[in-house]
Amino acid sequence: xxxxxxxxxxSAWSQDQSKATVLIIGGAIAGPVFALHLLSHPVLRSKYxxxxxxxxxxxxxxxxxxxxxxxxxxxxxxxxxxxxxxxxQPLKDLNLGPELEEISxxxxxxxxxxxxxxxxxxxxxxxxxxxxxxxxxxxxxLDGLWAIERGRLQELLIKKILERGGEVHxxxxxxxxxxxxxxxxxxxxxxxxxxxxxxxxxxYEGGLLxxxxxxxxxxxxxxxxxxxxxxxxxxxxxxxxxxxxxIMHGISSAHTSDKRxxxxxxxxxxxxxxxxxxxxxxxxxxxxxxxxxxxxxxAESRVVSALADKELSEKWNAQVFTGGYDRASxxxxxxxxxxxxxxxxxxxxNLFEVSEKIVRVGLWQKLFxxxxxxxxxxxxxxxxxxxxxxxxxxxxxxxxLIGDAARVLMPTAGQGAAFAIEDATVLADCLLNxxxxxxxxxxxxxxxxxxxxxxxxxxxxxxxxxxxxxxxRISQVASWGARLGMGRTWFDRFMRDWLAAWLPxxxxxxxxxxxxxxxxxxxxxxxxxxxxxxxEEQFEVRVRAKD
Numbered sequence: 001x002x003x004x005x006x007x008x009x010x011s012a013w014s015q016d017q018s019k020a021t022v023l024i025i026g027g028a029i030a031g032p033v034f035a036l037h038l039l040s041h042p043v044l045r046s047k048y049x050x051x052x053x054x055x056x057x058x059x060x061x062x063x064x065x066x067x068x069x070x071x072x073x074x075x076x077x078x079x080x081x082x083x084x085x086x087x088x089q090p091l092k093d094l095n096l097g098p099e100l101e102e103i104s105x106x107x108x109x110x111x112x113x114x115x116x117x118x119x120x121x122x123x124x125x126x127x128x129x130x131x132x133x134x135x136x137x138x139x140x141x142l143d144g145l146w147a148i149e150r151g152r153l154q155e156l157l158i159k160k161i162l163e164r165g166g167e168v169h170x171x172x173x174x175x176x177x178x179x180x181x182x183x184x185x186x187x188x189x190x191x192x193x194x195x196x197x198x199x200x201x202x203x204y205e206g207g208l209l210x211x212x213x214x215x216x217x218x219x220x221x222x223x224x225x226x227x228x229x230x231x232x233x234x235x236x237x238x239x240x241x242x243x244x245x246x247i248m249h250g251i252s253s254a255h256t257s258d259k260r261x262x263x264x265x266x267x268x269x270x271x272x273x274x275x276x277x278x279x280x281x282x283x284x285x286x287x288x289x290x291x292x293x294x295x296x297x298x299a300e301s302r303v304v305s306a307l308a309d310k311e312l313s314e315k316w317n318a319q320v321f322t323g324g325y326d327r328a329s330x331x332x333x334x335x336x337x338x339x340x341x342x343x344x345x346x347x348x349x350n351l352f353e354v355s356e357k358i359v360r361v362g363l364w365q366k367l368f369x370x371x372x373x374x375x376x377x378x379x380x381x382x383x384x385x386x387x388x389x390x391x392x393x394x395x396x397x398x399x400x401l402i403g404d405a406a407r408v409l410m411p412t413a414g415q416g417a418a419f420a421i422e423d424a425t426v427l428a429d430c431l432l433n434x435x436x437x438x439x440x441x442x443x444x445x446x447x448x449x450x451x452x453x454x455x456x457x458x459x460x461x462x463x464x465x466x467x468x469x470x471x472x473r474i475s476q477v478a479s480w481g482a483r484l485g486m487g488r489t490w491f492d493r494f495m496r497d498w499l500a501a502w503l504p505x506x507x508x509x510x511x512x513x514x515x516x517x518x519x520x521x522x523x524x525x526x527x528x529x530x531x532x533x534x535x536e537e538q539f540e541v542r543v544r545a546k547d
């Protein structure tokens with residue numbers, strides 16, 4: 001593994017000057033999937049050299065990783081993700097092999113429970129009614145709904161990156177970014193389009209910088225920062241908005257009565273609880289709760305306030321992360337739901353007691369109008385989701401956002417990781433189909449050669465046009481999912497029960513084709529009751545036919 005040399009800068013170019021370095025900030029899901037696309041596609045591999053930087057001391061898949069390495073992070077191995085087929089296919093296209101099947105559990109049942117609409121709703125089993133969506137083992141619900149432990153997927157991605165010649169640098173906390181202003185080469189003859197400065201004193205230069213650094217992205221903050229004579233001015237639009245709710249989740253090895261892989265959901269008053277069946281008889285459990293206040297502190301403090309609480313961790317024999325909230329309220333949160341009924345484990349307390357991690361975080365969401373440092377000209381047709389935002393003035397076209405850095409979604413949509421994979425795949429496809437505009441500059445006078453600085457504006461704009469409309473639609477699903485799922489009012493609970501009855505059942509491909517041909521107009525409620533717009537989209541990296 002290359003070690004960081006603090007005494008010098010790291011070039012944007014490989015020795016043969018033929019590959020532009022792509023600096024990828026963040027090693028969770030989106031960043032590694034994008035790096036794998038660059039390393040796996042023959043054309044992209046010939047043009048780009050991806051390097052991943054992650055702030056954690058180690059990440060799953062690294063030779064020096066162990067679970068204690070995540071003590072300074074939000075506890076990544078304490079969460080699982082659900083992937084529908086439009087997100088699983090790109091992973092399969094990356095030839096991840098049987099290892100992907102080994103960590104993926106296809107869901108065969110969805111069981112939704114509710115207590116009587118009028119009457120006691122205390123989380124007990126009394127009067128519970130249920131509705132179950134059943135599918136064949138081969139197809140699963142929604143033509144495939146895979147539950148995967150996040151840490152295991154991250155481990156697989158990082159291992160494949162290293163196997164295919166990629167680079168991963170850990171313990172790298174991004175501090176600031178500088179976009180190259182002058183067309184003249186520096187004293188080393190290098191002309192990287194962007195410079196990334198890290199807290200350990202190292203500097204890396206690249207042709208393209210990809211922000212995959214999460215909800216509180218430093219890269220996104222840079223896009224909303226405007227230099228001025230009086231100093232930098234940061235636009236508050238760079239931050240996600242608090243949604244007056246919170247979530248607690250973890251992974252448990254509790255014994256259950258499940259005979260088939262099942263997802264459970266139990267609707268309560270001002271809360272929603274549930275669980276997913278994982279490989280090896282494990283359960284990913286979640287609790288959504290509202291209303292609540294945002295955790296105290298600044299955006300920067302929320303990024304680093306993820307150390308496990310020592311006292312709570314000893315009490316529960318698990319790593320307990322308070323997400324910036326205080327210890328007392330976190331303990332009260334756990335106690336509030338420990339006696340809530342669980343269909344196959346008895347109570348949620350039974351799940352808590354054998355969980356490796358218990359993670360609490362606030363619910364945040366925001367759609368951002370800037371996915372890269374590009375400026376939309378007056379004659380260009382920019383996405384309507386951009387509104388009046390013309391982008392970054394004098395944008396250099398060398399910074400782009402993917403994953404949670406590009407949009408922050410509440411997990412109530414169940415598509416955060418899936419959209420991260422979509423982002424990485426679409427961006428790689430846009431780079432393939434929109435070659436960079438190369439601005440040639442002369443090397444120092446001691447050399448007769450010339451070098452180039454790539455400009456990715458066309459690719460970034462193509463990516464933005466494809467992603468923003470889909471972000472808007474899924475954000476609506478997430479917002480309504482949070483509102484109805486937590487059921488704070490009688491109307492919300494009524495709508496929750498009504499929509500549950502319209503969950504998509506299994507249909508054959510022929511049936512879907514007939515419905516599509518007969519559909520004259522898509523009704524607004526289809527966003528919430530019809531999965532076709534979501535899972536029938538195909539994402540792949542391929543050369544597109546020219547118009």
